[in-house]
Structure formats: structure tokens, C-alpha cells
Amino acid sequence: MKKKKILITGGAGYIGSHMVSYLKEKGMQPVVFDNLSTGFSDLLTDDIELIEGDLQNINDIKRVFEKYSIDKIMHFAASSIVSESVANPLDYYRNNVLGCINLLNEAIKNSIKHFIFSSTAAVYGEPEKIPIKEDSHLMPSSPYGRSKLMMEYILSDLSRIHGFSYAALRYFNASGAEPNGIIGEKHAKETHLIPLILKTAIGDLEKISIYGNDYPTMDGTCIRDYIHVVDICEAHYLVLKAMESGDPGGVFNLGNNKGYSVKEIIDAAQKITGKEIPSEICERRLGDPAKLIADYEKINRSFGWKPKYNLENIIETAWNFTLKEHEKNVLNRKKEK
Numbered sequence: 001m002k003k004k005k006i007l008i009t010g011g012a013g014y015i016g017s018h019m020v021s022y023l024k025e026k027g028m029q030p031v032v033f034d035n036l037s038t039g040f041s042d043l044l045t046d047d048i049e050l051i052e053g054d055l056q057n058i059n060d061i062k063r064v065f066e067k068y069s070i071d072k073i074m075h076f077a078a079s080s081i082v083s084e085s086v087a088n089p090l091d092y093y094r095n096n097v098l099g100c101i102n103l104l105n106e107a108i109k110n111s112i113k114h115f116i117f118s119s120t121a122a123v124y125g126e127p128e129k130i131p132i133k134e135d136s137h138l139m140p141s142s143p144y145g146r147s148k149l150m151m152e153y154i155l156s157d158l159s160r161i162h163g164f165s166y167a168a169l170r171y172f173n174a175s176g177a178e179p180n181g182i183i184g185e186k187h188a189k190e191t192h193l194i195p196l197i198l199k200t201a202i203g204d205l206e207k208i209s210i211y212g213n214d215y216p217t218m219d220g221t222c223i224r225d226y227i228h229v230v231d232i233c234e235a236h237y238l239v240l241k242a243m244e245s246g247d248p249g250g251v252f253n254l255g256n257n258k259g260y261s262v263k264e265i266i267d268a269a270q271k272i273t274g275k276e277i278p279s280e281i282c283e284r285r286l287g288d289p290a291k292l293i294a295d296y297e298k299i300n301r302s303f304g305w306k307p308k309y310n311l312e313n314i315i316e317t318a319w320n321f322t323l324k325e326h327e328k329n330v331l332n333r334k335k336e337k
């Protein structure tokens, strides 16, 4: 009989690649499925089996289940940029909803036991109360948030009748990098605040744009709850282990229970990097709520999880990765000459 494996979709992406590395540390051998549209195969070590495939192509998914005996899935493969989803909603529903349904269809045929879904704080929209609890009003303000919420509902319906357990982990702002600096947040088209600030610090960008300074917050800029990617991985692992021991799973927030404004992040990054980081105030970005801060009491109570990394650690590890990537790029450019 084939050995049971865990499938990591989107394992060549930012959070997925950290998850793969985390599971390897725990002695597991995950299989990665990724179309490499936004992921990078060099975020994976050579011993990791990467199946290049797309969730829109059912035959690609079938290939995975034919080759391996998969009994658990962590599903990271998705599009995740709020502004892009506002501009191209159909792409988001196709990739995030249809893609996940295709995956679940094959998973159910193959008697999957556990499914962990990457959800998001974007399912809450503009919250009525801060910090946000899981039973808060669900009113996503973007197609991205709606696509994730739809999948939460679908998972709840399917798990009930097909006998698998699922957890939907609602990440607040995933950030930081593995402390060794080997893997980190890397996107061909970067839109996220911390990597853009650090690219400015290193001189790859002239300045950082602050999207709006007229929000109802203390300095007018948006407040977010930044959570370290390794803390996110630990939460997945704890939830998986609990589900394997019979826990039914559920919906959980993953955040730090602390909020920082865009300006505060820039100030913190200036201190940690020792670099000047020029900024300019720009128009608000579509779909951005003013303030998102997590209440993580539910996952703490259920599985004992709490974040180990604070904002300083987040920026330090992200900066370490930025420096290493910068060095690599400079060397590559020299080689090309």
C-alpha cells in the first residue's frame, strides 16, 4: 500500500513554502502542487516533490491522486490581492472558488480525511467591533474576501456529508520570513506593505506610497494586525495534529491581537534597518477596511496556539531575507554582464 501523504497546494508560494519547510522540520514529506503562476520553485529544496499543475485542469489534480495516496490537504493555492480582485472578480471566483471545488471533488473521491483551508481576515470587511472574533459579522468588502467566504460555507456543507474534518484559518496580515533568511516573501509583482517598505529601504524603490491618510485611525493610515508566517505554520500543524486525534476543526483567526498603522510600520522599519524610508501620501486603495485586529482567543483556547513573533521580529526576519535576495540579484546581474 502507498504511504499516506500530505498535499500542499500552493507550496511554492510565500506561506506554502514556509509550511513545507516547517513540516519537513517535523519529519513529514509533503507533496507540493503548484502552477508556479506566482510561486517560485527555488523556494523549495530539491528533495520536495513538486507537481506542476493547475486547479482549473481536473486531469492535473487527478494525476496527484493517482501517484500518491493523499489523506490530508493544506490548501494555499489561491489569488490573494484585494485590489486585483476588485478589478478582475471573475479571475478570483474562477481560481479561488472553482479551483478549490475541483480539488475537493477529487479529494472526496479519494476519501480525504483532513482539509486545512487558507482563509482571511478579509471575510469580515469593515468590522463592527475590534478585536474581531470569529463570530463577528461576515461582510467582505472585496471579491477576494467573498471568494474565501464562499469556500468556507462550501467546506462546511461538504465536510458534514462526506465525513472529513476541515479547518478554515483566517489569516490577518501574513508577514516576516524564516529566520535563516533562505525563504521569505517573494512576489513577481509585489503589493504588500512590509516587502515594499524594505525594498525602499534597500534602494530598489524610490519611496513607499501610503494609501490614504484620512481613515478614522489615530494617524489617519490603515491599521493591520501583522502575523509572522512561521506562527501561521505552527497553527496549521497544531490544528492538523488535533484533527488527526479526532478534533472536528472549525474556523479560527490567526493574528497577534495588536494593530499597527502604515506609518508605524514605516517608522519601525526605519529603526530596524537604520535606513531612511521616504514615503508619500496617495489616494486610498479600493476595498481597504480602516482597521483589522484579530482576537485569537479561540485557537489559543482550543489548541494552545499563540504567536511567538512580534512586529520587531517580523521586520527583522523580512529584512534579513530582503538583504539576501538583494545580494543574489546583484551577483546574478554581474554574471550576466
Ligand code: UDP
Pocket (backbone or CB within 6 Å): 082, 173, 191, 192, 193, 194, 196, 208, 209, 210, 211, 212, 222, 223, 224, 262, 285, 288
Ligand atoms: N499599503 C500602503 N502602501 C502600499 C501597500 C499597502 O499604504 O504600498 C497599506 C494598505 O492600504 C493596507 C496595509 O498597507 O492598509 C496592508 O496592505 P497589504 O497589501 O500589505 O495587505 P492587505 O491588508 O491588503 O492584506
